[in-house]
Amino acid sequence: xxxxxGNVFVLSAPSxxxxxxxxxxxxxxxxxxxxxxSFTTRAPRAGETDGKDYFFVDDATFDRMIRTGGLVEWVxxxxxKYGTGKEWVSAHLAAGKDILLDIETQGARNVHGTLPDAxxxxxxxxxxxxxxxxxxxxxxxxxxxxxVRLDYAKHELCEYPAxxxxxxxxxxxxxxxxxxxxxxxxxxxxxxxxxTAQRILxxx
Amino acid sequence: xxxxxGNVFVLSAPSxxxxxxxxxxxxxxxxxxxxxxSFTTRAPRAGETDGKDYFFVDDATFDRMIRTGGLVEWVxxxxxKYGTGKEWVSAHLAAGKDILLDIETQGARNVHGTLPDAxxxxxxxxxxxxxxxxxxxxxxxxxxxxxVRLDYAKHELCEYPAxxxxxxxxxxxxxxxxxxxxxxxxxxxxxxxxxTAQRILxxx
Numbered sequence: 001x002x003x004x005x006g007n008v009f010v011l012s013a014p015s016x017x018x019x020x021x022x023x024x025x026x027x028x029x030x031x032x033x034x035x036x037x038s039f040t041t042r043a044p045r046a047g048e049t050d051g052k053d054y055f056f057v058d059d060a061t062f063d064r065m066i067r068t069g070g071l072v073e074w075v076x077x078x079x080x081k082y083g084t085g086k087e088w089v090s091a092h093l094a095a096g097k098d099i100l101l102d103i104e105t106q107g108a109r110n111v112h113g114t115l116p117d118a119x120x121x122x123x124x125x126x127x128x129x130x131x132x133x134x135x136x137x138x139x140x141x142x143x144x145x146x147x148v149r150l151d152y153a154k155h156e157l158c159e160y161p162a163x164x165x166x167x168x169x170x171x172x173x174x175x176x177x178x179x180x181x182x183x184x185x186x187x188x189x190x191x192x193x194x195x196t197a198q199r200i201l202x203x204x
Numbered sequence: 205x206x207x208x209x210g211n212v213f214v215l216s217a218p219s220x221x222x223x224x225x226x227x228x229x230x231x232x233x234x235x236x237x238x239x240x241x242s243f244t245t246r247a248p249r250a251g252e253t254d255g256k257d258y259f260f261v262d263d264a265t266f267d268r269m270i271r272t273g274g275l276v277e278w279v280x281x282x283x284x285k286y287g288t289g290k291e292w293v294s295a296h297l298a299a300g301k302d303i304l305l306d307i308e309t310q311g312a313r314n315v316h317g318t319l320p321d322a323x324x325x326x327x328x329x330x331x332x333x334x335x336x337x338x339x340x341x342x343x344x345x346x347x348x349x350x351x352v353r354l355d356y357a358k359h360e361l362c363e364y365p366a367x368x369x370x371x372x373x374x375x376x377x378x379x380x381x382x383x384x385x386x387x388x389x390x391x392x393x394x395x396x397x398x399x400t401a402q403r404i405l406x407x408x
Contacts, residue, residue, distance in 0.1 A: 128407040154408035166397035178392055185389035193370035203332040204358035
C-alpha cells in the first residue's frame with residue numbers, strides 16, 4: 001500500500017444474489033484484503049460462528065455502541081440490527097490494509113458519511129426470475145418469506161445509482177473476476193501509486 | 205456496452221517499458237477492445253506494416269490532417285510526427301466499442317482536451333536500472349541513443365500526475381493483469397452499467 005492508508009470496499013446485494021460466496025472467495029484469494037466482521041443483534045443461524053461470521057451481541061451492547069460512536073454505520077433489517085465497528089476499520093486502514101464491508105443498501109448509504117473514499121460496489125442478479133429460482137433452490141425459507149425477500153430485493157435494486165460499480169452475478173466466476181478487477185484497479189489509481197512512481201523517478 | 209458509447213483508454217510509457225507488447229496482448233485477449241492505429245511521418249522500421257502498426261504518411265499529408273482538424277491529438281518526437289485520426293475514433297466509440305490509444309506523454313496531455321472521459325494509464329518501469337538493461341538488451345540502438353532515451357524517459361516519468369492509473373511493469377504477466385483489471389473495472393462503472401441495472405429492475 002506504499003505508506004497510504006488502505007482502501008475500503010463496500011459490497012451490497014439483494015438477498016440471494018451470491019454476495020457471501022463471492023465476498024468469502026475475494027478475501028481468501030486477494031492478498032491484503034480483509035473482511036470486516038459486522039456486529040448484529042440477530043441470533044446465529046446454523047453453522048454461523050461468533051467472531052467469524054458476525055459478532056453476535058445483545059440489544060443493550062449494540063445500543064451502547066451506537067451511543068458511544070463505536071459504529072461506522074448501522075441499520076435495522078427484519079427487526080435486527082447490524083453494524084460495522086469503527087475501531088476495527090480504523091486499525092486496518094492505518095496499517096495500509098484494504099477492507100471489504102458486506103453491508104445492506106441502507107447501511108451503505110450511511111458509509112458515505114463516515115468513509116467518503118469508500119469504493120461502493122453493488123452486486124445485482126441477472127434477472128428477477130433467476131433471483132427467485134435461487135432463493136427457492138436454497139430451500140431455506142418458506143414461500144411467504146421468499147416473496148418478502150423478492151419485494152425487498154426490488155426495493156434495494158432501486159439504490160443502484162448510489163454505487164460506483166455495478167456487477168451482474170450471472171456466472172459466479174465472471175462476477176468474481178469483475179470484483180477482483182475492481183479491487184486491483186483501485187489499487188492502481190494514481191493517488192495510491194504516487195509514492196511508488198516518485199521513488200522510481202528519483203532513481204533516474 | 206449496452207447502448208453507451210465506448211470507453212477510450214490511453215496508454216503511455218517511456219520507451220522500452222514494454223508498452224507495445226502489453227498493448228498487443230490486451231487488444232488480442234480482451235473482447236471489444238480495439239487498437240487505434242496512429243498516423244506517423246517516420247519511416248517504417250523492419251517488420252512494421254502500413255495500416256497495421258501505423259499509417260505511414262508524408263509530412264504534407266500529416267500537415268493537411270492537422271489543418272482540417274482530422275486528428276484527436278498529435279505530437280512531434282525525435283523530429284517525426286505522430287497523431288490519432290479523429291474519424292476512426294468517433295466511428296468506434298459510436299458503435300459502443302472500447303479503444304486503446306498508444307500515445308506519447310506529450311500527446312496524452314492533449315487528449316484530455318478532445319476526449320475528457322478518456323481513462324489515462326501510465327506504464328512505468330520498475331527502476332532506472334531495469335529500463336537501462338532492457339534498452340541495451342534489445343540491441344537495437346547505439347549507446348548514445350540509449351542515453352538519450354533514458355534522459356527522455358526521466359522527462360516522461362515526471363508526467364505521471366496527469367494519469368488516472370499507474371502500472372509498474374515489473375513482470376509482464378502481472379502488468380498485463382493490472383491493465384486488464386483497469387479495462388474491466390471501467391466497464392463496470394455505474395455510469396456505464398446504468399441501463400443494464402434499469403432493465404433488470406424493470407423485470408421485478
